[in-house]
Amino acid sequence: MTPSLLQRIADIRSDAPATRRAILDLILEDPDRVLEESFEQLAERSRSSVPTIMRTCRDLGFAGLREFKLALAQELALGGSPLHRRVNIEDAADEVVGKIARSAAASVSGVRGQLDMQVLDGAVAAIAAAPHVDLYGAGATSWFMANDLQARLFRLGLSANAWADYHLQQVAGAAQRPGGVVIAISHVGGMPSLLDAVDIARGQGAKVVALTRPGTALAAKADFLLGLSVPDDAVMHVGIDAYLTHLTVIEILTVLVAQRRGEPAVQRLQRAREAFQRHGIDATTHPLQSWDGGGVNDGGSAS
Missing domain, CATH: 1.10.10.10 (Winged helix-like DNA-binding domain superfamily/Winged helix DNA-binding domain)
Structure with missing residues (x-):
């Protein structure tokens, strides 16, 4: 053979x-x-x-x-096989682990070579200075990414909303204004309703940051294109390579926007972390909250 x-x-x-x-x-x-x-x-x-x-x-x-x-x-x-583009159906478990781990690592390491630093800097400057940021995601994976980035930007002190509903994306686009930013996330980059929402926002004077593949319809509408090419997935329409590369860019954007906004953003992050450690689900132990102001609830009735 x-x-x-x-x-x-x-x-x-x-x-x-x-x-x-x-x-x-x-x-x-x-x-x-x-x-x-x-x-x-x-x-x-x-x-x-x-x-x-x-x-x-x-x-x-x-x-x-x-x-x-x-x-x-x-x-x-x-x-390959229908399971994964680099895995053969007869591969042993250690081979499967090795191949998938190497493939994932290569996807993440490839992000640096695909990002245009000048475009990235322009996107960060626009986001950091925006009076309001709307985030659109098309599909389950992209919606998760948009929601995650929204939470990060909000912690930095930015006014930001993530929209999953296609109609509300268009409503949000119509409420945009000059200086505002729309971050549109879609690996496929061709959802008509998403493209319509982007057009509406651009018509209001907002800038568009697109996280998608180069050459898509969404990429053509972007003021700042964060273009990532990843191999097709054997199982999911949007597979782990797209998932990991998008998450990496979201982390990059978060850190760069925080740097751009300076000490106030850092202080907000520190205060949020301290609050979670004292009262939130990040705490390993915390007292049972009492609404009557009497401290820990000991099971007795309020007087």
Whole structure:
């Protein structure tokens, strides 16, 4: 049986020079990401050069990166299983754990290379200065992301609301004004009702920060596009790669907005943490609350 392309890569890896071995390791770690990268991006990640990428492709029998990508794409389309794009149906448990963990780690580590720092800085500045921020999510996963980011921005002292209902998204868009910001989160980026709400908000003068894939209808409407390309999931329409990369960007936005807003935001976060530790569900132990002001309820009746 003719060995697969990935098997051939694994076979030549141990004897390859160090610079080419780094390239082969990246291919084996996340072949789907390599499909979306240019010569320059792959060279930067592997700390090598474009000529070294070319020589590595020729070692595998291809004229260049384009021909290699075509062969790799064909193999990935036929490989894996309905369970996960990198898992074979007969894999043992330790193999499943390793493959999924490596795939998830590669997705998160790929966020840095996909974000445009100038666009990110513009988005952070707009959010930090906004009189009000609306967050729209289309679908269960994107709604969770919007709700999570709303809670984070609220703790920083921003006026922010997350909207799941499509009609209310449009109502919120109509209530926006110049200086306001809409953060629209959708991996698919093509939900008509979401796009309508974004158009309404833009018509009111709001800026749009979009967390979606490049090339989507939502991406085309964004003032600040935080574009993330992730491999398709074998099970869910929006899978773990999109989930993890979006969560990573949400954490990045939270920290950068907090930095931009300065000491008042830091103090709010500290006060919230202290309050939760004293009274909230974050406390390991806390006294039973009494509404009569008499301290801990000892089971007796109020006088």
